[in-house]
Amino acid sequence: MKIAIIGTGNVGSAIARGLAGKGHAVMLGARDPGTEGVTRLAAETGARPAAPRAAAEAADVVLLALPWAAAATAIADLGPLAGKVVIDCMNPLGMVDGALGLMIGHSTSGAERVQSLLPQARVVKTLNQVGAEVMARNAHLPHRPVQFMAGDDGAAKAMAADLLRDLGFDPLDAGGLTKARLLEPLAMVWINQAILRGKGRDWAFAAVQGTPREERTMSDTLHASCHCGLVQIDLPAAAAGVLACHCGDCQKMHGNFNAFLAAPIADITLTGGEALVWYQSSEASRRAFCGTCGARVLKEVTAAGRWLVSAGLVDGPTGKRIVRNLWEQSRPDWYDLPQVSA
Ligand SMILES: NC(=O)c1ccc[n+]([C@@H]2O[C@H](COP(=O)([O-])OP(=O)(O)OC[C@H]3O[C@@H](n4cnc5c(N)ncnc54)[C@H](OP(=O)(O)O)[C@@H]3O)[C@@H](O)[C@H]2O)c1
DSSP states (O other): OEEEEEOOSHHHHHHHHHHTTSSOEEEEEOSSTTSHHHHHHHHHHOOEEEOHHHHHHTOSEEEEOOOHHHHHHHHHTTOOOTTOEEEEOOOOEEEETTEEEESSOSSOOHHHHHHHHSTTSEEEEOSOSSOHHHHHOOTTSSSOOEEEEEESOHHHHHHHHHHHHHTTOEEEEEESGGGHHHHHHHHHHHHIIIIISSOOSSOOOOOOOSSOOEEEOTTOEEEEEOTTSOOEEEEESSOOSEEEEOOHHHHHHHSSOEEEEOOOGGGOEEEESOOOOEEESSSSOEEEOOHHHHHHHHTTOOSSOOEEEEOOOOOTTTSOOOOOOOTTTOOGGGGGSOOOOO
């Protein structure tokens, strides 16, 4: 990738060092590209110094590593960056009630401000959640450190994820750009631990998980399975409805259904197990699946297992919701619903 790092301070230089030798063409966007510090960094990392606008214009990915107070002016100098991926590493820090804090939050974020300054760019918030040292060097940590990403463009997040992997991070999609409202305060947690609570700067957050059961991909497909792993589905992340498994093993393990957010039936692909589908589009209109929709779900039946798509309200933000147990209300004749092949 052609990457412009705008700002060559702690973060910019750390990322330049972390990306050195990873096969990217990195440019260092500096107000004075000829200073000794920039020249030394360029020699050390193989990056090319340039004026910020020239660097940004030549890049596919523009990484903003600027002080928040300078952001608006510096961004205005970069041009529109139309279609480019803009990685916003900045935290909108300032003095709040006499202490270092976030100048904005809750109902907006620094990243959303950046997007409003660059409406034609594809902004991704990431690399703001840990100290610069960990961005440059983290292979010694016992767990791969996590770095959340927020952004509205799936392809842009996929590119950011590739860069994060090159920097040694485990990239995790946090959702749309508004989720930057969560990631900027997360930086404050790191700062508080590192600086005020004596933890130092050589640590990072990690996402430590047991058996993976669900993963949102960059293309915003949700892969879900029941706890026993027998039944697996793919569905769009922007889904509506709730899917409940009640195969024997799941009930043994949990004594009840395990539920996952499900999409309209036509959007669900069963990739493993056997599914029986019942769907309601709202509390008022309960119905069994139609042959056409059911065919799409049932055509890839591969193994034992039994599913219901049960009643439930949409839980968009979390993507998951446990609903009331519908097993007692279910009717045996559901199992006789026609399985029409596609
Ligand atoms: N430090 C961390 O550990 C860390 C971690 C995560 C996120 N962040 C965030 O990352 C951002 C950068 O932090 P930092 O510690 O790297 O800051 P820094 O060391 O002060 O570096 C800021 C860089 O921005 C450049 N700059 C300032 N105004 C500019 C302008 N108008 N046009 C172009 N370049 C300009 C500076 O250039 P000159 O050298 O010419 O002044 C400097 O290279 C901040 O928003 C911070 O909150 C920091």
